[in-house]
Amino acid sequence: MQTQIEIHSELLNIQQCIDWVMSPDSGGIDVFIGTVRNATKGRTVLKLEFEAYKPMAIKEMQKISELVFERWPVQKVLIHHRTGTLQVAEIPVIIAVSAKHRDAAFEACRYIIDTLKQTVPIWKKEFFEDGEVWVAAHP
Amino acid sequence: MEITILAFGIAKDIFGRAWIKVKLAEAATTADLKSHLETQYPRLKKLASYMVAVNNEYAEDDGILTVHDEVAIIPPVSGG
Numbered sequence: 001m002q003t004q005i006e007i008h009s010e011l012l013n014i015q016q017c018i019d020w021v022m023s024p025d026s027g028g029i030d031v032f033i034g035t036v037r038n039a040t041k042g043r044t045v046l047k048l049e050f051e052a053y054k055p056m057a058i059k060e061m062q063k064i065s066e067l068v069f070e071r072w073p074v075q076k077v078l079i080h081h082r083t084g085t086l087q088v089a090e091i092p093v094i095i096a097v098s099a100k101h102r103d104a105a106f107e108a109c110r111y112i113i114d115t116l117k118q119t120v121p122i123w124k125k126e127f128f129e130d131g132e133v134w135v136a137a138h139p
Numbered sequence: 140m141e142i143t144i145l146a147f148g149i150a151k152d153i154f155g156r157a158w159i160k161v162k163l164a165e166a167a168t169t170a171d172l173k174s175h176l177e178t179q180y181p182r183l184k185k186l187a188s189y190m191v192a193v194n195n196e197y198a199e200d201d202g203i204l205t206v207h208d209e210v211a212i213i214p215p216v217s218g219g
Contacts, residue, residue: 034219050218053147053211056195057218081218093219113219121192121211122218123148134149135217139187
């Protein structure tokens with residue numbers, strides 16, 4: 001049971017993430033890479049800003065990882081999240097999971113990103129040509 | 140007692156800064172803090188929701204606060 005959880009202000013490195021979860025006894029790796037989309041509901045997005053409550057965010061991500069190891073036979077779990085200003089097509093999040101068999105890797109990876117979006121104290125602000133919005137703040 | 144409240148995301152915009160100090164009665168609860176803040180910062184009530192974190196854990200409304208706690212306002216999260 002190995003977990004690597006990090007929050008960085010620098011570029012995330014996809015290859016490093018994959019290399020870390022890879023192991024000889026794994027049968028597969030599932031990777032989710034979040035990317036900054038160029039529009040929200042038809043409005044052009046210029047850039048995003050991510051802010052994290054770092055100690056709590058790390059703790060919440062650790063909880064997710066612990067639950068994953070209880071629920072699925074996975075081998076390694078990696079979650080890297082970016083903070084700061086990101087341009088379109090940059091990568092705010094990488095999740096990588098290795099397992100002996102692919103079902104566990106797919107399901108765990110999906111569970112991690114879905115739960116991260118609900119529980120981990122990280123916030124995203126979208127910048128448009130005519131204003132800026134904290135995502136999900138208002139109903 | 141006086142407690143420092145950390146603010147993130149839109150809560151930081153609402154408070155106008157990354158932290159504020161709040162005076163509460165001894166043994167005040169998370170719910171007491173919320174109603175105090177909502178009176179002072181009515182924009183909090185317009186949010187989709189918000190939580191209070193105490194010592195890096197989401198807090199229940201009846202949890203009792205102390206001056207030693209690290210308290211933060213957690214508006215709706217939107218990571219990933």
